[in-house]
Structures are given as structure tokens and as C-alpha cells.
Amino acid sequence: MSALSRHPLLWRLAVWVCLPIAIACWFGYAQLRQSLPQAGDRSVAKGLAADVHITRDAHGVPHISASSDMDAYFAMGYLHAQDRLWQLELARRVAQGRLAEVLGQQALSSDIWMRTLDVYGAAERAWPALAPDAKRSLQAYADGINARLDEGATLPPEFLLLGVTPTRWTPIDSLAWFKVFSLNQSNGMRAEADRYLAHKFLPERQWALLERSYPANAPTTLALDRPMQALSDLSRHLERTLGLGGPYVGSNAWVLAGRLTRDGAPLLANDPHMSLQMPSAWYVADLSAPGFAVSGMSVVGLPIIVFGRNRHIAWGGTNMMADTQDLYALETHPERPNVYRMNGQWHAMTVRQEEIAVRADFPASLRAPRAPVRVQLRSTRFGPVVSDATGLIDQPISLRWSGLDDGDTSYQGIFRLAYARNWADFNAALGQVVTPAINVVYADDAGNIGYVAAGRIPLRGTGDGSMPTPAADSTSGWRGYVPFDEMPRALNPTSGVIVSANNKVVDDRYPYFISRDWAPPARAERINSMIADALQRNGKIDMEQTRLMQADTVDLEALALRDYLVAHVSTEVASSAAVRDLARWDGRMDTDQRSATVFNFWLRHLRKRLLLDRIDGEQGAADQIQALRGYVGGVTPVQIRQLLQSGDPAWCGGNGKSATGCAGTLQAALDDALRELRKYGGDPSDWAWGTLHRARFNHVPFGDVNLLDRLFARRLPSPGSENSVNVAGSLYRPMKGYEQNFGAVFRQIMVMGRGGGEHAYMNSTGQSGNPMSPHFDDMLEPFAHAQLYALKQPDTTAGAMRQTLHRAGSASEARP
Template sequence: MNSSSGGHPILIRFGLFVFLPIIVLLLMSAWYIGQSLPKSTGESYVTGLTNSVKVSRDEDGIVYINAETNEDAYFALGYAHAQDRMWQLEFQRRIVQGRLSEVFGTDTVPYDAWMRTLGLDRAAKSSWEVLSPNAKASLTSYAAGINAWLEAKPQLPVEFEVLGITPEKWTEYDSLAWIKVFALNLSGNLSVELANSLSINKMSEEQRSQIYGDYPKGAPVTVSYLKQHSIDSLTALLQNNLNIEKNLKIGGKYVGSNAWVISGEHTANGAPLLANDPHLGLQLPSPWYVASLKGSTLNVTGMTLVGLPVVIFGRNEQVAWGGTNMMADTQDLYVEQLNPSNSSEYKYEGEWIQFETRTELVDVKAEFPESLRYPLEPVKVEVKTSVNGPIITGVNGAIDQPVALKWTALMPKDTSYESFFKANYAKNWDEFKHAFSFHVAPALNIVYADQDNNIAYIGIGKIPKRNHGNGQLPSPGWLESHQWKGFIPFEEMPSSLNPESGYLINANNKVADENYAYFISNDWAHPARAERIEQLIVEKIASGQKVDIDYTKRMHGDEIDISAVRLAKYLSGFKGETESQKDAIERLQNWSGNMAQDSIGATVFYMWVRNLREALFKDTFTSSWGEDEKQAILQSELELIEYGEVLTAIEQSPQDWCKPDGDCRSLILSSLDSATEQISKLVGGNSNDWQWGRLQKTTYEHSVFSRVNLLDIIFNREISNGGAPNTINVASGRFDKSEGFQQIFGASFRQIISMGKVEKRHLYMNSTGQSGNILSDHYDDMIKPFQEVKYFKLEKPSQTNHLLTLLPEINGGGKK
């Protein structure tokens, strides 16, 4: 008997009627969503073009735009951004407009309230008024390109389908507002000032000095203006900022960059060499989009920010440039004095003045299942503004002592976009420098190289001049003596042209010495990265060799942390009491500060110091803010404490920090025990398996689905990595007891440019991929080569299988 014919008819029928339809439905869904991949060949007729435009793509998805006019080139870039990053554009717009809660519900109301209070989209509209006609035309053309793609009613990326939303038309204001968010991302002084304010009355002067550095005279008097409920409100605001940093990838201590430029005098081919890698919160997709644009007079290549039509860092045929965060103090908090008889008035220069007020309504989506719940009432956000800026303590509820935020990016008539627009066309140093005289925010360090073998550096952005203090603590808003007194003149900003050394470096380190006439910041990054970059350049030159592109690649990938060496040497001098302690200390004794993936010494050092920081400082922070305060604030503040400050606390003030009796040896060894126990839980008890790359993973989180079970597995990406906060190949993040170190800050792209008179070489690597579409081959194809510090050439391929011609379509749908 043929057993196969007798089988299990019920199971077969069940499979046919249940599983087969599911499989067919999944296949059809995959096909349907697959239509969201960009059209990259053939012809497309679009409204808004003047002439035809060629948009070619290389094998990595990079677009090369060839247009007859500059405006058509910007149009095509907008079209390409929409093709590859439409969800990112929509998400960014909702961030800046404070409209996330329309899609994500109550969880994002605090973020929306914060953005509505700042009013970045309102500030963007005042920026539009002062732009040149050509700059306005670029924004209009870019917006038209995005909207032309939308008007074709393409299949939208899966995020739109899952969330059930449709993108609105893009406007010029949406682009200008995203510059404001870029500035917010690089303006960290608000969080520093908040943390200072919350700790100044709770620690001894010596303790504060060791952790935060020296404070200006009179600081405690300034902070005494704050009442306890104001401090509580500022604590809530700091927590909200930390959540925004974590979930929206905006802000953070390690938002910085590396950039250096070397004269042709020291390079192998005699051409100046420029290298750059901006450090931001890591996300998927990357905030950067690689592109080459050619128009009638425009010919620029490099890194565009999604949402903007210009190259932010890159080159044209004559000049190249890169940048870093200047770390300038461009944000101040002002405590306002209310009229006791009229809470709608505040005191300013001896007079009572009315607050400007407006009510913002935040629409909030009901919880799942939405169809079974009553619609939620819009959340009212009452926004008050003084002459000093928006009242930010009102974000967390009513308060009788307002605190205002003064920030250069909120000033009217901001021409920052104009600066990058003009820089794209610059032909020499004078034109380039003039372009950035228009820049307001964020404050940046710009390194420069040109085909005539000039190298240069200039600081850009409006930096306030202060009569009183240096912006580390809140000031009394009612006193004229504490107001800003203009800005550092552009002609007096730090700059250098063709220095005698033949190279220029910035890694968020201090940009001018004590002889400089103006205050810029107290929030510089640790100088270790800058020192290591200079060390590698000087070593190469001193050896009689020339710096070439391959050597520059190795510099980008360098993972020596010279800031760790002194503390590591000190700790490795202890004699262990147990076999586990002896083994760990022996691993550290031969360690050179290398934070490479295969380093065991790196694991021992980093975990030991993490536990040592907590043992030394946690009790002080907890008693300062109370046991019920959010752990994220505590951990964030602990991570600010550098290795040198840890060593100073142990050596110079053991009675203050080694509780209860000043016995640091016992505390240090118990911290080591905690460290080895944690390592063992994560990767096992055999120290031969304690490689740093097994504990540290780079995490690229999707903007939405990273916090949704199952979907996070599909949309997020993770890869082992080396590096540390103070290495050139930077890595910083958070510690999870079950996962280890999750790197969530790091280089967002790398770029190397050789600016020869005849030959120009341009290498790059984006951190994730060119596309934001999960179904694209270019969604994550750069993650592995980026981790391996590899590069692709940024040059238009001589032949391509991906050539799309955009053709103008006249009104009414006919072909032009």
C-alpha cells in the first residue's frame, strides 16, 4: 500500500487552508513593501525641473547628480533623499515640530513639550527672511524634489505602513529647522549648567573642584537665587534631556569629532591631506547621506545632512573642509524674578515686563488598541518667553520661579544656512572664510585645505561675550550687568593659516591659549585624542617619512587611550590578595592603553575603573540628589569623571572619597572584585576569554522600532568593537549588566581628502549605509567595513547599471 497517498488528510487540508494563505499573504506583503525601493534606472517625469537631470548610483548606492542648473541639482538631491530616507525626513520633522505624540502616544509628550517650548520651527521662519535669493532658491528646489517624489504616490517605506501615517509636503522651513536641531545636538552646555546647579550647594568646594573643575568666584551666591522647587524642576528637565539623548540621539557628552589637515610639505604626494570623523549618537540610518552634485556653477561632493541640500563637510574642485564641535558655551540659564503682584510680569533692568505667552496644543494618540479607546484630549503647553529666551522650567508644570534659556540658535535672523551654502561655492581661502562669517550656530571648528597647498583652521559661530561669570551657573535675569554684551567679532575668532608646523588638529580640545582675549568655554573634551593625533603625525615626520592616505586610515582606526596610562600604571602596582585579583592585575601590568577588540587589559581596566568610580563617588552623588532620583542622572554624572580625577581623589583626598575611613586600598581591591565578577557573568570566568570586543558592542538603533520587541531584532544592528571615549577611534555608551557595554556614541562617518592640483582623491565610509529602507541592500552594508576602518572611493563610476533620468513635466501632466 502506498502510505504517501493515505497520509494525514486533515493535516494536509489544515496546511492548505491555514498555512498556505499565510505564506501567500507574507509573500504578497514583501512584494508590496518591496516596491518602496527607489527606482534607479530609466526615466521619470517630475514637476519642478527646468531641464533633464542624470542621477547615477554606484554599487554602494551613492548618488552622483549631473544637472544643467544648480537649482535642478538641489531638486535631484531632494528627490534622492526622499527615495532613500523618506521615513527619516518625516521623523526629523516631527521631532522639531513637537509632533511625535500624534504617532507614538503619551511616552513622547515630554519631548514634544520641550521642542514646542524651544520653538525651533518658529525660529526657522525668521531665518528664511534674511537669506540671499540663491540660498532661498536652493531650499525651494530641494523641497520641490522631495515633494515631486511624494506626488508620484510611491509605495512608502514600511514605517509608514506600520504606523499608519502619510508624510506631508516638505517645506523650506523644515530644512532650516533641522539646522537648529543640528545646533542643539552640538550644544551641550545646558546639561552641564543644569548638573552644576544641582550639585553646587551639595558638595564641598574641594569635592566640586575635583569632579567639575574650578568654579568662578561668586558661584554659590548665583545659585542661591534658585529655590528648592526650581532645583526639582531643573532635575526633571535634566532627566528629560537624558531621555532625548538616549531615544532621539540628540546631545550628549561625547558629541564631538576629530579633524586634522596636513600640508603637502609632509605628505607623500605633495598635496594637502584632510581627515574628518564627526562623533554623534549612533542611529540607523546614519544622519549623513553621501552625494555628489554638479550644476552650472556647482560642483561639490561629500556628506549632506538628510533634510538639507548642501554638503556640510566635503570638497569642491578648489577647496576641502571638515569640522568638529567647538564645545563653545553658547547657552545660559537665567533665573527670572516674578512680580509678586502679577505673575505675568518679570523684572528686567528695574522695570516689570509682560512675558510673551502662547499656548501650544500637542495632539496625543490613544494607547493600543486605539479604535477601542476614547480619543485623548490635546495636551496644553503654556509657553512663556522673556527677553532672555523661553522659560524652560514650565515644561514640567507650573512654577513660581521661572528659568529662561538664552541660546544663540534662538536668535532671530539666523544666517547659518547661508554660510554652508556659500562655502559649497568657495574657490579659495578668502571666499571660504567670508562664507562662514554668516554662521551663527552651532559653533564649530573648521579645518581647510585647497589645491594651492594652503591649510587653515577657523572657529565659526556666534559666541557671547559676558560681563559676569563664564556661563557655568544660572545668572540673575533681572540684572543688566549679567546680560550678554555682544559676540566675539568674527575677525577675532581663533584662526590659523599655513602654520609653521605644517599641520592643524582639533579633537574638541581647547582652541586658544590663555593669551586669547575672550572666553569660549570650560567644557573642552579631554585632550587625549588631540594629543594622540599630534603624536602620530609628529612621529611620522620625525622619522623622515611622509604621511600618506594609508597612514591616515590607520590614524582613524587608532585605539590607544593615552589618558588611561597613568591610572592603569597606578592600579597595576597593587598586589592582589586572591588568585582572581592577581590574575587581573597581571593582565593590566603589560597593558599599553590599547583599547583594541582583542585586548584583555582593556577589559580589566575599563571594568575596574567603572566600579572604582561608583565606589568613590556614588555615595556623594546619592546624598546630593536623594535616593529617589533617577539612576540615569547619577550614572551620567559619574561618567563625566575622567581617569585623572579618579587618581587625584585617591592620592590627594582619600579622606573625602574612600569611605568610611579613608582606606583606599580596600576600596580599590573590592572594586576589582566587583569588576571581575561582572566580567565573569558576561563572558565567563576564564580570563583568556576577556577580550574587550566581547564586552563592547556598537549598537545602531532604529528611530522607532528599536524599542519594540521582535521588531528591534529586525531593524537594529549590532557589532563588536574596540575603542573608548578618549581614543581616536572613539567609542562611548552605556553599561548594561546583562549585555555589557553598548556603544551608542561614535564616529558617524569617516572622510579622507587629498587636494592635489591635478589629482584629487576622496575616500569615505558612512557608519551604516546609504538607505534607510530595511529591504535595501544598502541599509546596513557599510557597518562591517566601517568597523574595520575601511574606505570606499567617492568618485563617479565610468559605467553604471543604475542611471535614472529625471525629466521635466509641464503642468497638466504632459511631457515637456
């Protein structure tokens, strides 16, 4: 008897169900593959002055050869649309506040926030201030994106899954995304909200030890608990869902004089730290035209190389951590809520009404449409009333941010870096930057190195803006900005070394206030130490040594606290295997390190026992703890050591809950940590840091959708910590371990020299945003191991792919 006769139902199932499904899947896959660039593509594009030739190397990195810089920007737009079309669509909708149209209710808070700030309106108001060439670059880029759309190519899978059709790109879309990019690096609002809540809920002695002094301009009578909590929560929600903002947005950058390098030419290294996402926000490109050549990292949505090099200079940047955002507490009229008091007089707010379209929940085609959400958006002379975005209107809070100023020329400043030939040109370009406030390191082919602090730093009438300010008096407002020629800068320091790692930029002799929210100095100290050690051992430093520095995972803050912990636990505890191993630990947060895991679990429980468990409050204690989580998460290991060393009973049993003192608190926190670790495995060999610390590269919107997350998102073991050079900002998830959601998003090293020098890079994910592409995630593993690729014109025999963009109407258009 044949198999068909023995199992007729199975055969029918295979023929009539499984086979059609397999054919449909194959057909769908083949169709989606058509959305990828094809070898030998010859496209006809309106708007080009001449044909553009593109060669992609084996990693998908394009090398653009054009007849003019504007044609090169056109090609950049075309390539961004070809490789990252969904990312472009997402960026535009985020900036416009139109994400809920396609993602539904989950994106509504983001839309309300962007419309409250009026990010898109600020971009429109920036356009008239730009010079003609900057405007032309944005228009050329938009034309390139639209040329790709006009081809009618198969759309990436996100569009098909959501039923979305992309619309034409405009120059304002790019300017608006630049605003969001700047907003992402401006954390003043969240820092103010968290600081206010900590002062409100922590006992006074504990607060005094953490912050040392109470800012003179901070309110003492206004009840801001609810709006500050709501703004803090909103900030964290945007960080978690869209990767916007966060305490770890920073970077490392350093530059060495040629006398310290093996090549005898300046060496510049850079690795920005942002939200981990799939794909990376960055895109590697090399653009050239007669008299124009620039290469490095572009932000998808912009035509320019943000950090990179041209034939004469190289530049890299870090977040200055400057406070460019202030919150103002408004006093409103008891009967007219849209009127506020200032200088003893009542002033009307500017009020506008907008509708936000909200898509029905999935599957939208089977559900009734949602009614548009109407929102009232208010603003004052201080700025938008941001508390409205949280739904709280009883205590309105306005936000002043430099990025909302009219006439913002920040894009133009970064645009001009590609044309800079020397230190003077470099300074002239950065003098036009309003936001973000960034540290920019510099090297040139004449052997110079330098540093400039760019961006506008506010001059405040009263106080330093580190806490919410009462708005009743106009003298509390801003009265201008620090003059650019008085901003911090350096050229050819005698040390031959400049290091920037979000650490304090200037000492207290500097006459202007910049920030209270510097990153701990650990990364900068470690970089300086590694440079000094390398010079002592080898005499000179090269690219390979620099690459290893970028990969370094030693956490100096952890070592400082570790020394105190192991010295102050009981003899019995000190003899345990975990503590003995910790005492020998060298501070490396490598993936195979068990002591790194023990330390981080101990630290988390110590923070809880020292800070969260110290709150006195029978009523509403849970709300207080929730309000403090953000602030407590930012208390560094060195601060905790200082608290313990203070001997203040407020920390260790001083609230009546315990009389064991700090040694007992340390031991109890360690017991908590080890008890929790045993849930992951009884054998300490199961506690390797890479097992319980994994990087998550999220995708919007499918990173949180079961099954689809396997196609669109990525996870892998990750080294590093918040304070290592190879940085890793992580959140603990019970029974899942630490999930890294912030870290380095690209690395590059550039060596200058009159012969052209060298340029090495690695993106954090891949060049493509299309999961059908082999370049969607082909840089993930190399990046995790701190490998670098050379950025140079590819050998066409080594996996390179050629494309040509033909000018419409050219003779070459007719060729097959």
C-alpha cells in the same frame, strides 16, 4: 496510506493557514520592494530647468549631473525622498513638535521641548535674512522631495506600519531641521544643570578638587535643585530616545600640509561623532553642473554638502564645545506667576497656548482617541522658560541660546562653502554662521591649509555662564558676540599640521571666554603623536596611514590611570592574573582585548566608590545619587588619578565609612569589577571587549519594539572608548554589558591637488533608510573595520544604476 490520509489536519493547516500567510508575506515583500529605486527609472518632474542624470554606484551613492546648481539641489531632494523618506518625516515632526501625533505618549516630552524652544518659529524668523540664492536652494530641494511624493510610489514600511501619509515639504522644514542639527551640538544647558547639581550635593572639598573654583556668577541662595534635576533628566531622555545632544557629540579633524604627504598635496581627514542611529543622519552625494561641483556628506533634510570638497577647497569640522547656552533663574511675582523681576521692576512674560495631538497607544485603531494636550509656553527677554517643559513652574528657568536669534544666516554660511574658491571665500562664508559653533579645517588646491572657529560666541555681562545665573539684573545678560575677525584661526602654520578633536581651542591668553567643557586632550594628543611617529618612520603620510589613524583605539587617559592603579594596589592584588595582564596592556580598546574590559569595569566601580558612595546625606541620598550620575559619568580617568594623587581623605574613607585608605578603595573596586565580570563567564576568555561592548544603531520608533527591532535596528561588536580616536560613548546595562550609542557617524579623507586629488569616505550604516534595500546596512561592517570607499564617478559596468529626472514638458519626457 498517503501522507495526506495519515495527517489530514496538518495538510489542512498547511493549505488553509500557512500557504496564505506565505503568499501574503511574499506579496507584502514584493510591494515593499517597489518603494526602492529601480534601474532605469525615468521620472518626470515639475520644477527642473533641464533633465538631470543620476548614476548610483555599487554602494548606492548617487552622482548627480545637472545643467545648474539648483537642478542639482532639486535632485538631492528627490534622492533623499527616495532613499530616506521616513527620516525626512521624522525630522520634520521632531522640529515642529508633532511627533506624538504618530508615536503617541512616548514622544510627548520631545514635542513639548521643541515647542517650548519654538524651533520652528525661529526657522521662520531666519528665512527673511537669507540671500536669494540660499532661498532658491531650499526651494529647489523642497520641490525635489515633493516631486518624489507626487509620483505616488509605494511608501517605506514605517509609513505602512504606522498608517502615516507624508505631507509636502517646505523650505522652512529644512531650516528648522538645521536648527535641530545645531541644537544637537549645543550642550551648555545640560552641562550647567549637572555642574549645579554636583556643587550642590558633593562635599565642598571634593567639588573644589573637581572644578577648582566656584564661578563668580553662580547662585548661592536660589533653590534650583528640582528644576536643574528635571532639565538634566529631560536632556538625557531626549538623548536616549531620539539621539539629540549628549556629552559625546564631537568630532576629529586634521589637515596636513603638502610637504608632509606622499602626494605632495594637502590632506584633510574628518569623522564627526554623534548618536548612532539607523539609518545614519548623513548621506553621501556627488553633485555637478557647469561651473559647480561638490561632493561629500549631506545631512538628510538639507540640500547642501555640510563637510566635503569642491574643485578648489576641502573642509571638515568638529564641535567647538563652546558655551552658547545660558540658564537664567527667574524671580516671579508671588501672585502673578507670568510676571518676573528684573532691574527692580516687574515684567510680563510672553505667553502662548498650544495644543499637541497625541496618538492612542498601539494598536491605535482599537483604542479610544486621546484628547489633545494643552500646554502653556512662556518666554522672557532672556529666552524661553525651559523649566515649563519639565512640568515644574515654581522656580522658572529661562534659556538663552544663540540659535534662537532672529535673522540667523547659519544655513547660508554652510551653503556658500560649496562655491568657495580660496581662503578669503572660505572665511566670508563662515562669517555668516551663527550656530552651531564649530571648528572648521581647510585645504585648497593651491597648497594652503587652515583653520577657522565659526559660530557666535556670547559676550556676557557677568560671569562665564558655566552655572545658572540669577536674572534679577539685566547686566547678567549677553551684550553681543565675539567679533568674527577676532575668532581663533590659523593659515599655514609652520608645523604643517592642524588637529582639532574637541580639545581646548586657545590658551588662557585669548581675551574671550569660549567654554569650560572641553573634551579631554587625549584624542588630540594621540593624533599628534601618530602623525609625528608616521613622519619619523616614513617621512611622508598617505591616505592609508590616515585611515589607520582614524581607526586607532588607544586610550591615553586609560593608560594614565592604569599606571597609577597597578602601582598602588597591594602586592597580593598586583600578582593576580587580571592585574598582571593590565600592567602589560598597551591601552588599545580593540574588540579582542580582555584588559580593556577589566579596566572599564574597574573604572566604573571606582567612580562609584570614590564619588557616589562619598555622599553624606541620610535624607534623600537616593535622589542625590541620581542627580550626580550624569556629572560622575563625565569625570575622566585623568581626573580620577588626580583625585587619588591628592591624598585627600575625603575620597578614600574620609567620610567615616572606611579606614582602609585609597589602596583599599582601589582593591574593593577591583573586587567589585571582577565579581561582576564572572557573571558573564568564569573564563576570562569570555571577557573580550567586543563581547561586552556592542554598538547599537537605534531606529525610531521600532528599535525598541520586539521582533521589529530585528528588521530596523542593528547591533555589532564595537572597539574604542570615550577617549580613543575611534571614539565610543557607551552606557553600562547590567547583565548586558556596555552599549555604545555614540561614535563616529562617517569618515572621509580628502587629498587636494590641481589634478583633482582623491576623496575616500565611509558612512556608518548605508545609503538607504529602507530595510528592504541592500544598501540599508551594507556599510556597517566596513565602517566597523574602518574601511573606506573611493568617491568617484562610477564605472557603469561595475554594479552602477542609472536614473533620469526629466523636466516636465521636455522632448525627452515622451521617450519610452
